[in-house]
Amino acid sequence: MIVPPGSHTAFIGKPSKPQEWLMYLYGKVPGPLHPSQEYSRYYEGDQQKFAFSQARYKSAFRDVFDQWRDNFCGTIVDSTNERLHVDSFRIPGEDDGTDARQFWQRNGMDAYSTAVHLEALITGRSYVVVWADAKGEPTITPVPGDRIAVSYKAGSLWELEAAARFEMDAWGRQQVTLWTEEYVYEVAYGETDWENGTKQKNPLGLVPVVPFENRSRLGREPVSELVNCIPIQDAINKTVMDALTASEFAAFPQRYVTGLEIVEDANGNPVEPYDVGADKLLQAEDPSAKFGSFEAANLANYVSLVDLLVQHLATVSRVPSHYFLVNSSNTPSGEAIISAEAGLVAKVKERMLHFGEAWERVIRLCFAVKNDKRRNAFDTETRWKDPEYRTEAQHIDALLKLKQLDVPLEFLWFEAGFSAAQISDFREMRKEDAKAQAEIQQLGPQPQVQVPGQPQEQKPNPNKPPQGNSGNAARKINEAK
Structure with a gap:
């Protein structure tokens, strides 16, 4: 049984009316007590719990440590998100991604795509809505996970049966939108009765909402990157708080x-x-x-314990220790850094698989808005920027070796880190270079064409020295004798 908000009547069974769908989906929207809200607080560093060893220390030092933060959760999430950058899209054999890039750039997704990834990494889920604007152009709208709820078709992991978005404006008025494959149902801002909405046909025939789920598991809800890191973060906070308390009472000789x-x-x-x-x-x-x-308290024990906990945090999150400046007495070499980041790079590539599939659905929805046949281009590929950090010399040297294997030049450009827009410019530049080279050749001497049947004109060889008259002069002297 679903108990909806307000005075709506509860119902039993599968929703069939727009109001029933809204009641059902509203119950799936994460509330203020949902774990995703706690993950957001940990990411922002607002999770301080004043974990003192004794209650009397809490009352004594609450004001002193009220603004104190020692938060690693933001670093864990950002280290993954900073390597998740969508470069372009392509349909193998028929499309170079020009139209998809126009959809992308028109909606400012170079910046907002990272926000979609960030929200999914923190809370476990975020959404993107694709719809047409007043001019019929596709709009891509990122939405946080606490404003949308979706329902999948029975037996499917990605096909949506319905989705609802619940938005609140600055004056506390709620606006509700419901999408199904058959219709779109909207309740205007300020209208509290869900029966007073407007219903119209869905021109796309699809639910225009794409979920971005982090660490998806079969039959389970997606989870945050911080789900296994929070207990260790709390232990670090407790240890550091004890060290600060000890520094107040016993760090000076008594x-x-x-x-x-x-x-x-x-x-x-x-x-x-x-x-x-x-x-x-x-x-x-x-x-x-x-x-x-009395001898002053030795705070080095606390430092050793914090270092140990941070190392555990690095292992659980697969973030290299040098991100946390642990054991940083010696600066690691470039090869050591690359080796240490192998786990992080592997994790990022795994996230690229799931997020890439979601972005491909977004692009297909954009083509559906334009009524383009590529709405069914299921072989669309998301092309990501290289998540691995390498020295420029090592990277280019590896690409030059690939060129010796006759790898196409445009592929090498992409692997070198150039964007799709830059590669498109390179094509035009090469055409201009070839045209200029042809014009330069026209200015020089042109090769003579031999006409069949005509004797070839013998031209003097400029490199052969001219013959003199020394032979004739010697003959004349001999005859005079």
Whole structure:
């Protein structure tokens, strides 16, 4: 049984009316107590729990550490998201991705695509809505996971049966949109009764919502990148908080004196006998008085424990230790960094597989808005920028070796890191270069064409020295004799 918000009547069974679909999907929208909200707080560093070893320290130091943060969750998510950059799309054998790139650039997705990835990595899920604007051009709208709910077809992992979006404006008015394959149902801003919506035919014949799910599992909900990192992050916070508390109480040498009479005030409270300071001298007339000091607390133990926990965090998240500056006494070499980042690169490539499939569905929906046959181009490929960081010399040297294997030049350009737009410009530049080269050749001497049947004109050889008359002169001298 579904209990909807407001005064709507609950129903049992599969939804059949727009109002029933809205009630069902509204119940699937993550609320303020959903775990995804906690993941967002950890990413932003707002999860401080004041995990002191004793309650009295919490009351004593709450104001001191109110703004204190030691958060690694943001680094874990950002280290993955900063390597997830969509470069272009292509349909093998028939399309170089020009139209898809126009859809992409027109909607500013170079920037907003990273926001879609970031939201999915943090909360486990984000969405993209594709629809037509007033001019009939496709619009791509990223939406966070707490504003949309979807329902999959029975037995399918990607085909949607319905989706609903619940938006709130600055004045607290809700606007609701429901999509099915047959119709689109909209409830205007400010209208609280879902029965008072407008229904029209869906021109696409598809639910124009694409989920981006992180770490999808069969039969289970997608999860955040931080799900296994939060307990270790809490342990780090607890350890650092203990270290800060110890630094307040025991990080300085404590002095003591024995055999000295305790002086009390009028109320019976002991009076501090000395004003201790760096320029003060302690003395006592009683020969039995003895002075001494306790050793200051060693905070290195806390540092070692935090380093150990951070190493565990690096292992769980597959983020290299040098991202956390652990064991950073020696700067790692380039080869060591590449080797250490192998796990992170492998994780990023796995995310590319799932997110790439989602972006391909987005592009096909854009073609569906344009009523283009490529709406069914299921061999569309998402092309990502290289997630591996390498030195420029190593990268180019590897590409030159591939060129010796007759690998096409445009593929080498893409592997070198050039964008699809730059590669398109390269094609035009090569055409201009070839045209200019042809014009230069026209300015030089042209080869003579031999006409069949005509004797070839004998031209003097400029490299052969001219013959002199020394032979004739010698003959004449011999005849005179």
